[in-house]
Amino acid sequence: MATTTILNREQCYVKEIRGKGRGVFASRAIPAQTIIETSPVLLFAKDEYERHGRHTLLDHYTFNWRDGHMALALGLGSLFNHSERPNVSYSLDIARDCIVYTSARAICADEELCIFYGHNLWFGPVDVPNESNSSRFVPEAPKQTMPDGWDYLTNIQEDFCSALDHSNSFLSGSMDDVINEDELPFSRKKLSLDKEEEEIGDIELGITVTARCHFSLLLTPSYIVQAWVVDIPVQKHIASMLKWLKCSELDIEALSHLKRIRRQGETSTLLLGVTLQPPILPSDVALGIPYQLPVPCNPALTQTSLHLKNTFWPTVLAPRRKWEPEKWTRRKLKWAHDAVNALKKECHEVASSGELPIVAYVPKPYDDENDLSQSFIAHDTRTSTRHPLRHAALNVIRKVADFRVTEPTSPREDGSVQTQNGTQYLLTGLTLFITHEPCIMCSMALLHSRVKEVFYLYPMPKTGGCGGAACIPALKGVNHRFTIAVWKGECDAGEDDIFPLAFEIDA
Numbered sequence: 001m002a003t004t005t006i007l008n009r010e011q012c013y014v015k016e017i018r019g020k021g022r023g024v025f026a027s028r029a030i031p032a033q034t035i036i037e038t039s040p041v042l043l044f045a046k047d048e049y050e051r052h053g054r055h056t057l058l059d060h061y062t063f064n065w066r067d068g069h070m071a072l073a074l075g076l077g078s079l080f081n082h083s084e085r086p087n088v089s090y091s092l093d094i095a096r097d098c099i100v101y102t103s104a105r106a107i108c109a110d111e112e113l114c115i116f117y118g119h120n121l122w123f124g125p126v127d128v129p130n131e132s133n134s135s136r137f138v139p140e141a142p143k144q145t146m147p148d149g150w151d152y153l154t155n156i157q158e159d160f161c162s163a164l165d166h167s168n169s170f171l172s173g174s175m176d177d178v179i180n181e182d183e184l185p186f187s188r189k190k191l192s193l194d195k196e197e198e199e200i201g202d203i204e205l206g207i208t209v210t211a212r213c214h215f216s217l218l219l220t221p222s223y224i225v226q227a228w229v230v231d232i233p234v235q236k237h238i239a240s241m242l243k244w245l246k247c248s249e250l251d252i253e254a255l256s257h258l259k260r261i262r263r264q265g266e267t268s269t270l271l272l273g274v275t276l277q278p279p280i281l282p283s284d285v286a287l288g289i290p291y292q293l294p295v296p297c298n299p300a301l302t303q304t305s306l307h308l309k310n311t312f313w314p315t316v317l318a319p320r321r322k323w324e325p326e327k328w329t330r331r332k333l334k335w336a337h338d339a340v341n342a343l344k345k346e347c348h349e350v351a352s353s354g355e356l357p358i359v360a361y362v363p364k365p366y367d368d369e370n371d372l373s374q375s376f377i378a379h380d381t382r383t384s385t386r387h388p389l390r391h392a393a394l395n396v397i398r399k400v401a402d403f404r405v406t407e408p409t410s411p412r413e414d415g416s417v418q419t420q421n422g423t424q425y426l427l428t429g430l431t432l433f434i435t436h437e438p439c440i441m442c443s444m445a446l447l448h449s450r451v452k453e454v455f456y457l458y459p460m461p462k463t464g465g466c467g468g469a470a471c472i473p474a475l476k477g478v479n480h481r482f483t484i485a486v487w488k489g490e491c492d493a494g495e496d497d498i499f500p501l502a503f504e505i506d507a
């Protein structure tokens, strides 16, 4: 086999490999994160490339560039072969018209240097670097246009998050001024949780009961059941039965929107509860036999709805409290604006490392630093770890939890330190900033974490769990709600396109 030695600054050489043609090799050990090669590119306009280039051998060597241009890397850049487990990542330096190749892990002398071309190869690949040596790093794929199941996340241009947000006109003025809602650089989603139920057919009947589960706070099985009631023939027994009920286990929160007694003519009926079996009643009171009735599952929000609900069972009127969004001062806006810029800065770095450019950031809280004494940032690592659950939001929750485990609370008597237990993952009172709308899984995790609010820059209509494909904090039956806000100016689509579902929240 012929061996040609061509050295670049990092002493790489080119060698012929069976079944692959030429390849680039390290002549000495290279530490991780070393720039191996910077190749200037030759750019072809889209038209020119379509008419000529793509019908030639050039098509095996070119990279997608911005604005439909195609780029041919000069120097060693065109000679890196493909591997499923590449040891080299690359980033397109659009401003300098070059491609920068960086070692994704420590590389041994005489190891072949490979990049990842993507999933749509035009040749049958041979010889992947051996598993024990291999990095799990998979950089952005050239020419990849296939749907990736993640709203084309893998195709998001590197420059997407590169521009810091300098549009900070809202920051000039007194820092204590409260900013009008329509001047805020973000829009808050309103989560509509309750329908008015003003038609008889709209009344939701039945009570949702949750089976007791000691292990999960959130995902417990629930059933919709009818309520048990019993007629009380003798009026003087009503008071004693109400007293008995208070002490029984039947008096539960889920029935608090219903009145206990229904009077119809001479008959008084007592609402007992929502057990699966008929409740056992006191034997010393003359009562009818318990029976089941469908009862409204929500309080009445309006008089019309009250009138209709009362035909099923007397219901409490609880007019909706007006949604009152939290007021934002200029000082707090500055805090959020800094957080967005921190996200973007990190995102830019992540994109050039070959991971999906998704970053989540939990800054020190604006109001109360006792909730978290330092800020945390994490990016998506599902590519490098080959672990489909390593999303940015989950990674940052984990970082916060890991930090808290090591953060001593108070010393014990014997002088050893005590750590908090079981609640480290909680983001109570904290705000999460994230480049992309969290997916359904992450939105559920965030709900579980009791996060106070989530700001994102880029909506994900097909996979998002904060208004895109679903709106997790607006679901019925979840035990926490968080505020959702979208930072303006990151997406040109109209709001209706992004959020096909209109939600409102009860404060």
Ligand SMILES: C[S@@+](CC[C@H](N)C(=O)[O-])C[C@H]1O[C@@H](n2cnc3c(N)ncnc32)[C@H](O)[C@@H]1O
Pocket (backbone or CB within 6 Å): 019, 020, 021, 022, 023, 060, 061, 078, 079, 080, 081, 082, 083, 123, 124, 125, 126, 127
């Ligand atoms: C950008 S060039 C790489 C340099 C090329 N080997 C050469 O000698 O010019 C891409 C071409 O290299 C070959 N190639 C790259 N990676 C390969 C692999 N893992 N297995 C087989 N052929 C590969 C394919 O023919 C592909 O069209």
